[in-house]
Amino acid sequence: MEETIPATEAAQIPKQRGESLLETAVRYAEERHWDVFPGTWLETVDGVPYCSCGDTGCPAPGAHPTRPDWATQATGSATVARRMWQKQPDAAVLLPTGRTFDALCVPETAGFLALARMERMQLTLGPVTLAPDRRMHFFVLPGASVKLPELVRKLGWSIGSLDLVALGEGAYVAGPPTRFGSRGAVQWACRPTLANRWLPDAEELISPLAYACGRDR
Template identity: 80%
Template sequence: MEETIRGTEAAPLTGQIPTQRGDSLLETAVRYAEERHWDVLPGTWLETVDGVQRCSCGDPACAAPGAHPARTDWTAQATGSATVARGLWQKRPTASILLPTGRTFDAMCVAETAGFLALARMERMGLTPGPVTRTPERRMQFFVLPGACAKLPGLVRERGWSPSSLDLVALGEGAYVAAPPTRYGTRGAVQWARRPTPANRWLPDAGELISALAYACGRDR
């Protein structure tokens, strides 16, 4: 389900990737690869053991049950081919959908409260953010052009903040985000706070969003 900001709701757009309701993991993963040209990766999945849902990794204390890579060589397994993605999820229909960062996009991660504040501020500033996810861990991830990891410390300092003083993290090469409708155990599913649409196909650079994100993180401390 797409979230709205302070009572506003964007008009429906055609050609957008649907929300998680009614779509299988397989079809959603294929559409991410086909429509957005994102690399996709099947991760772990949830299994019911003695009436309790647990991660397929077998660790009862798993920090992200059903929402992390299933293999150590996961970076090589990720694919941008819709055909290959379909084959991977046909073998494991319940596998989570993971999107490697540092390829077609990086992700700038903030606390949920700061994320909604930043979105409202971007709206007032006339900025168009890229897709934004909202996780069951109450984090929000803003998709931006690759390179955000290298730029972030300097961008934060330019605005008078110490990077260590803000809860603002960039994910790039070697990292990943879980995509809707992936579930984190019993905590709930990843959702779109701003879902992929034709209007945000072209991702912003980290520098375009940093003022709103840094301001929101500073207010949220």
């Protein structure tokens, strides 16, 4: 079951409901062939959610790795994923980048502006997440983290002047419906479908993303 919630810009965001984190993790591995690994989870004390890591100042409560060797823990096996989440059903669903996809990360306002522009340009998008920290992640083919500085330079920008980051090998994104503390859950701005199984190259999206980030400064 899905419901749509109002978006802050020109889009509506599908929100997943009624699906457990275990079911979601298994489906990502089985249907999308994405590696997954369990992260931290939320524990409620006197009605206040805290990260299971125990840090009261945790910057991503309930949505970060539990161990430094998380990259070796990630699996593309639905069977292994099921076993992992059966041990901790509330664990965040984390997706390592630099494997089947990289992610271009931008502020929410720039992301919605870019989405509207991409629609007018009739660009083919991959999945896009919207996180409660007001960041959007555009899934693209691996290698984006290496290409990004040169792509931005060709457009007349310096990489340090834009709030545009490429997440590649050694990084990760939180997959819906992982929750971030009291701020809500990660959602799909563009959900995975059969049509966007084949991801765009970073070069195809960089112009509208850089333009939107430049406007958002």
